[in-house]
Amino acid sequence: MLRLITLDVTNTILKFRKPPEDQYAAIGQLYGLKPDPQKLKHAFGLCYKKLEEETPNFGAESIGWQNWWLSIVTETFRRAECHAEESTLNAVGNHLIKHFSSSHAYELLDGSIPLLEKINNKAIKIGTISNFDERLDGILLQLGVRHYFDFVINSYSAKAAKPDPKIFQQALTHAGNVSPTEALHIGDDLYRDYLGARACGWQSYLVSSDYQQLCEEFGVTPDEASMFTCLRELLPVIELSTKPLNTCKEI
Numbered sequence: 001m002l003r004l005i006t007l008d009v010t011n012t013i014l015k016f017r018k019p020p021e022d023q024y025a026a027i028g029q030l031y032g033l034k035p036d037p038q039k040l041k042h043a044f045g046l047c048y049k050k051l052e053e054e055t056p057n058f059g060a061e062s063i064g065w066q067n068w069w070l071s072i073v074t075e076t077f078r079r080a081e082c083h084a085e086e087s088t089l090n091a092v093g094n095h096l097i098k099h100f101s102s103s104h105a106y107e108l109l110d111g112s113i114p115l116l117e118k119i120n121n122k123a124i125k126i127g128t129i130s131n132f133d134e135r136l137d138g139i140l141l142q143l144g145v146r147h148y149f150d151f152v153i154n155s156y157s158a159k160a161a162k163p164d165p166k167i168f169q170q171a172l173t174h175a176g177n178v179s180p181t182e183a184l185h186i187g188d189d190l191y192r193d194y195l196g197a198r199a200c201g202w203q204s205y206l207v208s209s210d211y212q213q214l215c216e217e218f219g220v221t222p223d224e225a226s227m228f229t230c231l232r233e234l235l236p237v238i239e240l241s242t243k244p245l246n247t248c249k250e251i
């Protein structure tokens with residue numbers, strides 16, 4: 001019987017209100033810049049990949065998440081051909097860091113509240129396992145869903161990012177030394193969430209509108225019993241999964 005359910009956060013229970021490049025462009029304009037959102041999108045991808053390789057997990061073991069994101073932002077605008085003084089780019093960076101610390105940048109995905117309500121009504125611990133920095137708690141609080149969770153684990157504070165088994169083990173400990181076989185993780189990333197949890201002996205569900213394509217890319221056979229296109233599809237399965245074993249068939 002399940003004793004713990006954990007959820008990924010970004011693109012699982014919440015999403016960006018607008019594409020990040022549009023939010024970057026809008027705030028850049030407040031400082032006199034005229035960025036092209038598509039150039040920002042391309043530049044961000046390059047900068048994020050480079051810094052993640054150099055100082056992984058938002059700089060948890062090195063420069064710290066604030067400096068990590070400030071470096072991402074300033075270099076993104078430079079690569080997007082936004083020529084400005086260092087002080088201006090730093091101001092944009094600090095503004096964006098604050099902006100993405102709040103509910104102004106995010107909104108809940110359809111089905112999030114019904115899912116959380118359904119789990120919350122069970123005698124099951126619920127938490128998050130998210131590759132995120134220290135701002136996660138505050139964002140969930142502002143979105144009005146923090147109270148659903150018994151614990152919130154972000155990779156920065158955990159000093160381990162999915163699919164590292166250490167972060168999944170921390171969740172089991174937070175839940176009261178639950179066995180991996182009694183734990184279920186739900187997320188949108190096939191590699192980090194679905195396969196990462198299963199490699200640790202957990203059960204897992206994948207929620208992604210393009211899970212068929214993801215499976216093809218990773219050479220994984222799609223499984224309709226544990227893969228879903230949206231949270232609404234998942235709700236009846238969660239209802240069955242969280243019933244006592246003697247009242248439901250094995251999923």
